[in-house]
Amino acid sequence: MITRADKGKTTxxxxxxxxxxxxxxxxxxxxxxxxxxxxTNIYHHTIQKALQQCDTIINKRQIKHLTHxxxxxxxxxxxxxxxxxxxxxxxxxDNRNAPAYKTAKKLNTIxxxxxxLDNEHVTINSNTLTNELINxxxxxxxxxxxxxxxxxxxxxxxxxxxxxxxxxxxKNNYRQTTNQIIALLEIILGQNYFxxxxxxxxxxxxxxxxSPISGTIAETFLQQLEKIHINISQAPKH
Numbered sequence: 419m420i421t422r423a424d425k426g427k428t429t430x431x432x433x434x435x436x437x438x439x440x441x442x443x444x445x446x447x448x449x450x451x452x453x454x455x456x457x458t459n460i461y462h463h464t465i466q467k468a469l470q471q472c473d474t475i476i477n478k479r480q481i482k483h484l485t486h487x488x489x490x491x492x493x494x495x496x497x498x499x500x501x502x503x504x505x506x507x508x509x510x511x512d513n514r515n516a517p518a519y520k521t522a523k524k525l526n527t528i529x530x531x532x533x534x535l536d537n538e539h540v541t542i543n544s545n546t547l548t549n550e551l552i553n554x555x556x557x558x559x560x561x562x563x564x565x566x567x568x569x570x571x572x573x574x575x576x577x578x579x580x581x582x583x584x585x586x587x588x589k590n591n592y593r594q595t596t597n598q599i600i601a602l603l604e605i606i607l608g609q610n611y612f613x614x615x616x617x618x619x620x621x622x623x624x625x626x627x628x629s630p631i632s633g634t635i636a637e638t639f640l641q642q643l644e645k646i647h648i649n650i651s652q653a654p655k656h
Contacts, residue, residue: 424497432498440507441496441614448572450619453611457618461609462489462517468605469521472598481622484524489517491613494630511612513545513628518606523630525602530634532591532599533583539644540637567640571632572624576607579594579639607632 419434462485469481476484492515496507512589513519541547566574580600580652587596606629610621 421498423500425499425501428500428564430498430500430505437496437498440498440505441494444496444507444509445619448569448621449623450621453620455616456491456613457609457611457620458491458517459533464605465517465521465609468602468607470587472602474592474595475598475602476524480524484520486515486517486520490515490517491611491618494612494614494619495615509627511627513626513630516609516626518609518630519630521602522606525599525606526631526634529583529631530601532595533586533634533638533642534590535586535638535641536645537641539641539648540552540629543605568637569624571627574625574636574639576623576625579635580607582602582613582642583635583638603635607635608609 419432419437419652421430421432421437422428423430428610438471438597466481466485469484470478479645492511492513495510495512497510499506499508513522541550580603583594583603587599591599607625610624610626625635
């Protein structure tokens with residue numbers, strides 16, 4: 419088969435079975451499990467029902483535009499990381515026809531309007547970071563480090579992140595508004611599945627790759643993590 423690499427404009431030629439084996443290895447390492455039946459219709463009905471109960475955050479006239487008429491399972495496209503040893507894959511999941519996609523896109527807008535994150539340790543873009551580093555005074559006893567989270571989306575703890583989101587929302591919003599946002603969020607995050615070669619895979623942890631709301635959820639968790647650990651590391655020593 420002919421496919422493309424994860425980065426750059428590299429084209430990769432690989433035996434189809436080798437590609438499939440890499441995908442199955444990736445699934446095994448991340449504890450994905452197969453399910454016998456496609457849950458798309460059930461998920462679709464669940465989203466429709468939940469939207470009817472979110473009158474505080476969603477106008478009822480918008481509801482019919484927030485679900486697909488004929489939804490289908492998200493599909494996995496495995497890109498090859500040709501720049502890394504053993505050429506592992508990076509999973510790219512197309513959620514555009516998933517039951518929760520349009521609702522997730524709407525809820526992401528609502529969440530960003532109601533969620534007041536501190537953004538204390540967030541930089542806007544690479545240019546801003548460059549300017550900040552130029553003006554940073556570092557002595558010979560300090561070091562500059564970078565960290566990368568492996569498979570970030572797959573390792574976000576959902577229950578903990580939902581609790582963090584709820585607490586953040588309650589600081590600036592009415593309880594009814596918060597409850598409706600959280601109820602819809604729990605349903606969307608619970609629909610984390612995809613298809614590959616006719617088989618349906620379900621994930622019991624993490625947020626869905628390719629979902630419009632996953633970036634916001636990951637950022638919410640990471641900022642809480644930074645708030646705890648970075649602030650502790652900066653506390654004066656006694």
